[in-house]
Amino acid sequence: xxxxxxxxxxxxxxxxxxxxxxxxxxxxxxxxxxxxxxxxxxxxxxxxxxxxxxxxxxxxxxxxxxxxxxxxxxxxxxxxxxxxxxxxxxxxxxxxxxxxxxxxxxxxxxxxxxxxxxxxxxxxxxxxxxxxxxxxxxxxxxxxxxxxxxxxxxxxxxxxxxxxxxxxxxxxxxxxxxxxxxxxxxxxxxxxxxxxxxxxxxxxxxxxxxxxxxxxxxxxxxxxxxxxxxxxxxxxxxxxxxxxxxxxxxxxxxxxxxxxxxxxxxxxxxxxxxxxxxxxxxxxxxxxxxxxxxxxxxxxxxxxxxxxxxxxxxxxxxxxxxxxxxxxxxxxxxxxxxxxxxxxxxxxxxxxxxxxxxxxxxxxxxxxxxxxxxxxxxxxxxxxxxxxxxxxxxxxxxxxxxxxxxxxxxxxxxxxxxxxxxxxxxxxxxxxxxxxxxxxxxxxxxxxxxxxxxxxxxxxxxxxxxxxxxxxxxxxxxxxxxxxxxxxxxxxxxxxxxxxxxxxxxxxxxxxxxxxxxxxxxxxxxxxxxxxxxxxxxxxxxxxxxxxxxxxxxxxxxxxxxxxxxxxxxxxxxxxxxxxxxxxxxxxxxxxxxxxxxxxxxxxxxxxxxxxxxxxxxxx
Amino acid sequence: xxxxxxxxxxxxxxxxxxxxxxxxxxxxxxxxxxxxxxxxxxxxxxxxxxxxxxxxxxxxxxxxxxxxxxxxxxxxxxxxxxxxxxxxxxxxxxxxxxxxxxxxxxxxxxxxxxxxxxxxxxxxxxxxxxxxxxxxxxxxx
Ligand code: SF4
Numbered sequence: 001x002x003x004x005x006x007x008x009x010x011x012x013x014x015x016x017x018x019x020x021x022x023x024x025x026x027x028x029x030x031x032x033x034x035x036x037x038x039x040x041x042x043x044x045x046x047x048x049x050x051x052x053x054x055x056x057x058x059x060x061x062x063x064x065x066x067x068x069x070x071x072x073x074x075x076x077x078x079x080x081x082x083x084x085x086x087x088x089x090x091x092x093x094x095x096x097x098x099x100x101x102x103x104x105x106x107x108x109x110x111x112x113x114x115x116x117x118x119x120x121x122x123x124x125x126x127x128x129x130x131x132x133x134x135x136x137x138x139x140x141x142x143x144x145x146x147x148x149x150x151x152x153x154x155x156x157x158x159x160x161x162x163x164x165x166x167x168x169x170x171x172x173x174x175x176x177x178x179x180x181x182x183x184x185x186x187x188x189x190x191x192x193x194x195x196x197x198x199x200x201x202x203x204x205x206x207x208x209x210x211x212x213x214x215x216x217x218x219x220x221x222x223x224x225x226x227x228x229x230x231x232x233x234x235x236x237x238x239x240x241x242x243x244x245x246x247x248x249x250x251x252x253x254x255x256x257x258x259x260x261x262x263x264x265x266x267x268x269x270x271x272x273x274x275x276x277x278x279x280x281x282x283x284x285x286x287x288x289x290x291x292x293x294x295x296x297x298x299x300x301x302x303x304x305x306x307x308x309x310x311x312x313x314x315x316x317x318x319x320x321x322x323x324x325x326x327x328x329x330x331x332x333x334x335x336x337x338x339x340x341x342x343x344x345x346x347x348x349x350x351x352x353x354x355x356x357x358x359x360x361x362x363x364x365x366x367x368x369x370x371x372x373x374x375x376x377x378x379x380x381x382x383x384x385x386x387x388x389x390x391x392x393x394x395x396x397x398x399x400x401x402x403x404x405x406x407x408x409x410x411x412x413x414x415x416x417x418x419x420x421x422x423x424x425x426x427x428x429x430x431x432x433x434x435x436x437x438x439x440x441x442x443x444x445x446x447x448x449x450x451x452x453x454x455x456x457x458x459x460x461x462x463x464x465x466x467x468x469x470x471x472x473x474x475x476x477x478x479x480x481x482x483x484x485x486x487x488x489x490x491x492x493x494x495x496x497x498x499x500x501x502x503x504x505x506x507x508x509x510x511x512x513x514x515x516x517x518x519x520x521x522x523x524x525x526x527x528x529x530x531x532x533x534x535x536x537x538x539x540x541x542x543x544x545x546x547x548x549x550x551x552x553x554x555x556x557x558x559x560x561x562x563x564x565x566x567x568x569x570x571x572x573x574x575x576x577x578x579x580x581x582x583x584x585x586x587x588x589x590x591x592x593x594x595x596x597x598x599x600x601x602x603x604x605x606x607x608x609x610x611x612x613x614x615x616x617x618x619x620x
Numbered sequence: 621x622x623x624x625x626x627x628x629x630x631x632x633x634x635x636x637x638x639x640x641x642x643x644x645x646x647x648x649x650x651x652x653x654x655x656x657x658x659x660x661x662x663x664x665x666x667x668x669x670x671x672x673x674x675x676x677x678x679x680x681x682x683x684x685x686x687x688x689x690x691x692x693x694x695x696x697x698x699x700x701x702x703x704x705x706x707x708x709x710x711x712x713x714x715x716x717x718x719x720x721x722x723x724x725x726x727x728x729x730x731x732x733x734x735x736x737x738x739x740x741x742x743x744x745x746x747x748x749x750x751x752x753x754x755x756x757x758x759x760x761x
Binding site: 230231232233235236239240244247248251266270273274275276278279463464465466467476477 | 722
C-alpha cells in the first residue's frame with residue numbers, strides 16, 4: 001500500500017440507503033494520486049457521463065489526497081467533484097478547512113455518493129462506522145445555523161453542509177465546511193441538494209491520519225515551515241488575506257470594474273482592499289487545519305446599515321465581485337454580502353457576476369424596476385443587491401433568473417445580455433482580467449471546469465508571486481499585457497498547479513515553498529520517488545483526463561474562446577488598450593498539449609500518459 | 621553625462637529627478653517615512669562592499685537622500701535588501717520590485733500593508749530611478 005492513503009474509499013447509495021467500502025490499487029493511485037484527478041478517473045470508469053447533473057445518476061465525490069492528514073502545511077484540503085449542473089461539464093471545487101484530515105482520520109480517502117434519498121438526510125462517518133439519518137429538522141436552515149446545530153450534537157464533528165440555495169437547486173449553490181470554507185464553484189451544492197443530502201458529518205479519532213514521521217518527512221516539514229516564515233507572500237497573506245491583491249491588481253489591470261467595462265478605479269479599490277479590511281474590520285486571522293499562513297479573515301462590522309456579527313470575512317474574489325464589479329465602495333456591504341452568500345450557500349463569484357449583469361441591463365433599460373419587483377438596481381445600490389442575493393438563494397422573483405448563474409440568466413433575458421457576461425464554457429470568470437494578464441486569458445480558455453484561476457498556478461507565475469526556474473523555463477518577470485511566450489508559461493503552470501488539487505495542497509502554501517520541498521514531502525509521504533518530470537507528467541495526465549471527459553460531453557476547440565466582453569479593450573487602467581492574442585496563444589498551446597484541430601488530445605499523447613481507455617472512447 | 625550608481629552624486633540626481641517629476645507630488649501625497657536600500661556586495665560585479673542608501677519621503681516631498689552607514693539605513697521605516705544584480709534589474713525594469721519581494725529576490729523590513737496601500741508611490745519612485753542617467757559598476761546594458 002502506497003504511503004499517505006487511508007487505504008479505502010466509501011461508496012454510499014442514498015436511493016438504497018446502503019454503503020460499502022472499496023479499494024484501489026497502488027498502480028491507480030500512483031497514476032492519478034488523489035483529489036479531483038482520482039475522482040475524474042473513477043467517474044470515467046464507473047458512471048455515465050451524460051446523466052443529468054441533478055439526477056441520482058450523477059455521483060458526488062468528496063476526495064482527499066495522500067498529503068492530507070500528514071500535518072504538512074496547507075494539506076487540509078479536499079475536492080468535491082461531479083458533473084456540473086451549471087456548465088454541464090466536469091466540475092471540481094477544492095476546499096480548505098477542517099473536513100479533509102478528519103475524513104482521513106475516520107479511515108477514508110474519499111467518499112462517492114450516488115442516488116437520491118427520499119427525504120433530507122445526513123451522512124455521518126466516523127471510525128466506528130457510517131450512518132444515514134433524517135435531516136428534516138435541518139432542511140431550510142442556513143449553513144451557519146445547520147453547522148451550529150450539528151456541532152451542538154457533536155462538538156468535534158467536521159461538517160459539510162448546504163444552505164437554502166443548494167436545497168432550491170440553484171445551479172450556483174456552494175457547499176460549506178465549518179462556516180468559513182467553501183466548495184464554491186460550478187454548482188456542487190445543487191448536486192448535493194438534488195440528492196436530498198443536507199450534510200456530511202465526519203469525526204475521525206485516530207491520532208494521525210497518515211503515517212508521516214520519517215526523517216525525510218521531518219526535514220521537508222522543517223524546510224517548508226522556514227520557507228513560509230521567510231516568504232513575503234505568506235506574510236502578506238497572513239496580514240491582508242487574499243484581498244492584498246485589490247490595490248496591487250488595480251494598478252496592474254487585474255481587477256474587473258463595473259461588469260468588466262472599466263479600470264483604474266484606485267479610490268474604489270483602496271476602500272475595498274486588504275489593508276482597509278485589516279485596519280477597520282479584522283478581528284483575527286484564521287487558518288485551515290495545519291496552516292501557518294492563516295490567510296482567512298474573521299471580521300466584524302459593529303454598526304451602520306451593514307452591521308455584521310463576527311464571522312468569516314470575504315476573500316479578494318468576493319471584494320471584487322461585490323465591490324468593484326458593482327461600483328460599490330463600501331466594504332461593510334461586501335462583508336454583509338459575503339455573510340449572506342455563506343449562509344445561503346452560494347458561490348460569491350457566480351452570484352455577484354449575475355447581479356453585475358442585471359445591474360448593467362438595468363442601466364441600459366433592458367430590465368425594468370417592475371421586473372425586479374420594485375428594486376432599484378442602480379450601480380452601487382447595495383440594499384437592492386443584498387435583497388437580490390436573498391431572492392437568488394430562494395429562487396424568488398427575479399432571483400429565480402439569477403439562481404443558475406450569469407450564463408443561464410443571460411439566455412433567459414436575451415437582448416444584449418450574453419455579450420455582457422465574461423465566462424468560458426458556462427462558468428463566470430473569477431476576478432482576474434485577461435486583458436491585464438493574457439496568460440490568464442489562455443488559462444481561462446483551457447481550464448477544464450470553465451474560466452478558472454484555481455486549476456493551475458498561472459496567477460502565481462504570470463503575476464510574479466512565485467518563480468520556479470528549476471521546474472521549467474521561466475523568465476524573471478512577465479509583462480501582463482503581452483501574449484508572447486505565455487502559452488508555454490500557462491502549459492507548465494497548469495502541469496504543476498493542477499497537482500495542487502490531486503495532492504490536495506493549498507495554492508498559497510505551494511506558492512510560498514520551493515518545488516523541491518513539496519516534491520520531497522510528497523515522496524516522503526507516498527514513497528513514490530517522483531522527480532520533477534514525474535510530477536509534471538502527472539499534471540499532464542490530470543489535465544488530459546479531464547479534457548477527455550469534457551470532449552466526451554461535446555467540448556471541442558470551438559469552446560476554447562474568450563467572450564466578446566473580455567476581448568474588448570478598456571480605455572483606462574493597467575490593462576488599457578490590451579486584449580489577448582487568442583490565435584497565437586491557442587496555436588502554441590495546442591501544439592504543447594498535443595491537441596488536434598477538434599481540440600481532442602491526440603491518440604499518441606493519450607497512450608504516452610497511460611490513458612488508453614480514454615483513447616478507446618475518444619477514438620472509437 | 622552618466623553618474624556613477626549608488627554614489628552621493630547619484631543620490632542627489634535621483635532626488636532632483638523625483639522633485640522634477642510632474643506627477644510625483646500628487647501620487648505620493650499619502651506616503652510618510654524613510655526608505656533605505658541595502659545593496660549586498662557582489663565583488664565579481666565590482667561591488668566589493670555593501671552599500672547603504674537612505675531616502676526620506678514625506679507627503680510628496682523629499683528630505684535626506686544620502687549614502688549612509690548601516691546604522692542609519694537600519695533606522696529607516698522601510699529597509700529593503702537585495703543583491704546588487706537584483707537592484708540593477710529593478711532599475712532597468714527587468715524585474716518588478718513587488719514581484720522581487722514576493723519571490724524573495726528582495727527582502728523588506730517594514731509595514732507590508734502600508735506598502736501595498738501605497739503601491740502607486742512605490743512604482744513611481746522606481747520608474748523615476750530608471751530615468752536617472754546611470755553608470756553601473758559592472759557596466760551598462
Ligand atoms: S493559506 Fe489560507 S487557504 Fe491556504 S491552507 Fe492556509 S489558511 Fe487555508
